[in-house]
Amino acid sequence: MSTPSITTDPAAVDPTAVDPTDVDPTAAAWAELSLAAALVPELAVPLRALADQMGAVAAADQIARWQMPGDGGDLPFAFQALNAYMGTRQPGAELLADAHAANIRFIPGDQLPDTWELPGVWVYGDGPDSLLTTRAVAVLGSSSSSRYADGVAGDFGISLAEQGQVLCSDGGFGASSAALRGALVARGTTVTVLGRGLDVALREAGSMSRLYAAAAEDGLLVSAQPPGFAASTARRGLAGDMIARYARDVVVVEAAVGDPALAIAATSLSLEGHVWGVPGPINSRLSAGVNAAIARQQMVMLTAVTDLSL
Structure with missing residues (x-):
């Protein structure tokens, strides 16, 4: 490659x-x-x-x-x-x-699925553009995730790769990047949706830009932002909305109350997507948001990686 x-x-x-x-x-x-x-x-x-x-x-x-x-x-x-x-x-x-x-x-807006409702997206990577119309599973979680969540997310990434499923990530720290690394280790195909210009993300210092470059080898990096645009709260929110509209299944590994991953899950649920949650300790702040969503039947509880057989 x-x-x-x-x-x-x-x-x-x-x-x-x-x-x-x-x-x-x-x-x-x-x-x-x-x-x-x-x-x-x-x-x-x-x-x-x-x-x-x-x-x-x-x-x-x-x-x-x-x-x-x-x-x-x-x-x-x-x-x-x-x-x-x-x-x-x-x-x-x-x-x-x-x-x-x-x-x-x-990719102009009239060449995107109608559910995306965007003027267009900017794409980088060796993967085919047809990945944007392929069923994908988003694995999300806290950016300050626990070791437990990172392990679970990584296992999900590996499992999805072995099933031949496309993994969707928000390109963030924590559980999302753990899932992305797991999928890449298992030579899976990934689509990473970012809330900033792709050139900006690839030029950033540190390990994340190297992770993005690796993800682009057989997959895609996608953004609603043209080249040169830095991240902002609103742009990250739009990227989350893109994930909810793209990924047919959304898995939240770990999220505190108010975590952006929960907003993505809620949007997916409103669009009749499949939303899954991994329960965590009842005394863990980082698991409180997912546990509450499971209790309200807004997520289907996952207790094993094998539960997500698509």
Whole structure:
């Protein structure tokens, strides 16, 4: 297997490789709508609906010329940023050219499953794009997980790989990364959904960027954020929503009350997905959220890795 390479030296990129003027106008329009959604994540679903209604090119043109009423002083900062930026340029073709230089490809919203409700996603890795329409199992948990949870999550990753199932991860610390490592050790296929630009994630210092590179060898890294966008609470929330819409099964290994993994599980349940929970000690804060969800019958209890036979 060869590890995909992401270009970090601008001088190494052939400037004639992609001419922004040659980019398909419809794809560029979807990319521009993706940019608008990155600036204001709350607009992701409405922008997809607008494009479905009037076409991506017309929707991008309308958004590029859009200015909210007034001077914007009373608007949230993100909407002020959208006002200031989208009225000055139409960057879709340039975004696609920059992404191509970094080996990142863009899948427009009209090529995604309808349930995703996004203007598009940015993808990196040697895995086929068809993985995004393949049944997957998300294994999630606390970012400050216990040794017990890491062991269970790793076992789930190995088991899913041995079953030939696609593992979905949120690319976070703790239980999610333990599951991802388990799947990779067993040579499984993975899809990792991130809440920041893929180039940003791959250039980060530390072990996580190396884990992402390994996951991209036979799988995919996916983000709703165009290249260059850093993480934020809203963008991480959108990534969680993507997981709930993509993975048919969601397993929460360990989560305290209020943990983002529980929000993903709740969204999946609302979309008629299958939600599973691993019970933990009744005196463990990290297990309180999962235990409560099991008690309320919002999760099916898992007591063994073999219980998740799909």
